[in-house]
Amino acid sequence: MKPEFENxxxxxxxEKKRFEIEIDGHFAFIDYRETGHQIALVHxxxxxxxxxxxxxxxxxxxxxxxxxGHQKKLLPFCPYVFAYIKKHPEWKRIVxxxxxxxxxL
Known part of the structure; x- marks a missing residue:
């Protein structure tokens, strides 16, 4: 991650069922679905x-x-997330x- 995003x-x-970060009034986000011990990232x-x-x-x-950190298991349905994990295979541990x-993966 670039240093400017670390903080x-x-x-x-x-409410919107998404994880998000805000930079200068603009958003990057991931839509999710959560069930029990799993979080599906969809877009x-x-x-x-x-x-x-x-x-x-x-x-x-x-x-x-x-x-x-919340001890959930990941379902990487989003192609971008799937590709990210392929590129960073250490994250396969949470899939x-x-x-x-x-x-x-």
């Missing part, structure tokens, strides 16, 4: 003003830390082994 807080916006997005800044990657990394694409 930005991750918000779990339960990652950064507002156009944040394109190319690394904000999407930062919100993914912060969300993975949140999931691990639920029952996830259909687990062996492709």
């Amino acid at each position: 930005i807080s991750l918000i779990k916006n339960e 990652t997005e950064a507002e156009p003003e944040l394109a190319g800044t690394g904000a999407a990657s930062a919100v993914v990394e912060k969300t993975l830390h949140y999931i691990e 639920d082994e029952k996830f259909e694409g687990y062996d492709k």
Whole structure:
């Protein structure tokens, strides 16, 4: 994660069902579904003003830390999150082994 994102807080916006970070009034976020011990990440997005800044990657990394810190298992349905974990295989440790694409990570 780029240093400029390290001190930005991750918000779990339960009303909108998304994890989000805010940079200069603009958001990068991941839509999620939570059931019991699992959190499914379904869609990652950064507002156009944040394109190319690394904000999407930062919100993914912060969300993975949140999931691990809350002892949940990840279901990475979002293609961006799935690709992030492939690129950073150390995060496979929090993916639920029952996830259909687990062996492709």
